[in-house]
Amino acid sequence: MPLTQRIETAVSDALQLSQAESAPAQLSSALVYATTPGGARIRPTILLSVAAACGDDRPELANAAAAALELIHCASLVHDDLPCFDDADIRRGKPSVHRAYSEPLAVLTGDSLIILAFEVLARAGGRDPGRAAQLVLSLAQRTGMPGGICAGQGWESEKTIDLGAYHRSKTAALFMAATEMGAISAGHAPEEWRDLGALIGEAFQVADDLRDALLDAESLGKPVGQDDLHGRPNAVAELGVKGAVDRLKQILSGAIASIPSCPGEAALARMVSHQAERIMPAVPARYRA
């Protein structure tokens, strides 16, 4: 089964667990709305690719892990979009959950998706509860406090930000979960796979910074790299466009070099290169000098 189909089936199976005739209809509907159709499903793609590289001897666990990770990512988008955070009206081309439903239902949608993620892992652990417990631990550490995406979002309430901790938790954490959980699903040690996730996360951060900067330059006519872009730390502000592009390439080479020795090492390196091409923004010629 191709990865994208495995992921959509796993997410859909997970959502089924949250649905029942005896449940409140709007919240049930909001859970589906917040998770389908998905975005690029990049985190579960990485997770399943790592599981495949490690032999994927328990595909049912890998599928559950992929769904759980994607549910957490979707939950974080729903909560980040709330009026008290980004106050976003649109997400993935349609109204955000609090706009389409209500703010109470958006809070509950995020909560329910977080909980569902852990339920999915527990249910998949029937034949190997030891791996399931490891998956729960990895997902919780990369999602909560003190080092997960909650911590990342929490940094934005601080007067002074620890930039390293901020980026590691805000963006890299779920990519670290992706590589760790892929390895765990297939019975491999998560520690060896942490760096790959951290580096992919860092690459996404720099790619995002580049996209934001180039978009601002296009649409607002602001000079690129001259301001701190909404006050958040930024690779383009620090290094300029060309410097940021070079940094991105360097991080991706490091990511590929960090892949541990394993049966599917070569295929995984190709996947990372492929993802790298997808995230590298088109940089106009005038910034390449």
Add this chain to the structure above:
Amino acid sequence: MPLTQRIETAVSDALQLSQAESAPAQLSSALVYATTPGGARIRPTILLSVAAACGDDRPELANAAAAALELIHCASLVHDDLPCFDDADIRRGKPSVHRAYSEPLAVLTGDSLIILAFEVLARAGGRDPGRAAQLVLSLAQRTGMPGGICAGQGWESEKTIDLGAYHRSKTAALFMAATEMGAISAGHAPEEWRDLGALIGEAFQVADDLRDALLDAESLGKPVGQDDLHGRPNAVAELGVKGAVDRLKQILSGAIASIPSCPGEAALARMVSHQAERIMPAVPARYRA
């Protein structure tokens, strides 16, 4: 060690996991603020009492389960207090989390406590990951959708409410988690313990209705049992004060009768009677006729 001390130690150990120098300070502080000092810690008390009745052969698992359940309860209070739900200024005699910190930090505090609950269970599963996975499943089912406290809160966004499902999920769910998780921690089947939790939860609901109704009668001079009390379904509105008191006694007898045969059956029955005395509101003589 007395139960209250076991619970406070378990909650404090759990919170330690969420704290680190590299974490955002305000969110770290809000997690402690939201969980200590606690309320009556009634859910973990029931959980540990059931574990004791079942032999408590893995006290480290029971402690983790007690902490996890209390963290979920605290998380639900933080989110329920948010402006978009109850907009509560005060909780347990001090400003609610969104008042003391901010609304973003209150959302993140709830999220982080939910996640921490599952992390605590995963970590405690080292020697018995099978029980840990069962604990994760029970807690998730009683917290999320379609039948947990998220569902209960979700019902309040519906135009027509399924009263049975509403009460079961809104109030009884975490009491069912308490009895199920107590049994699981000690290696017993959770199914046999579900009714006890459901009945204790129902008793709490009726006791709450009575307290609200008597309070309204005292403070607002409103006749008891004559209105639907903020539009929510209510035992006093349905049965009157005397009827509700009789119903409460009947439920508690049923709860004690439902206790499965186990080594600590008698002690557990005493605990339920003791809790029942605590929750029974003082009913003025004029309502007892």
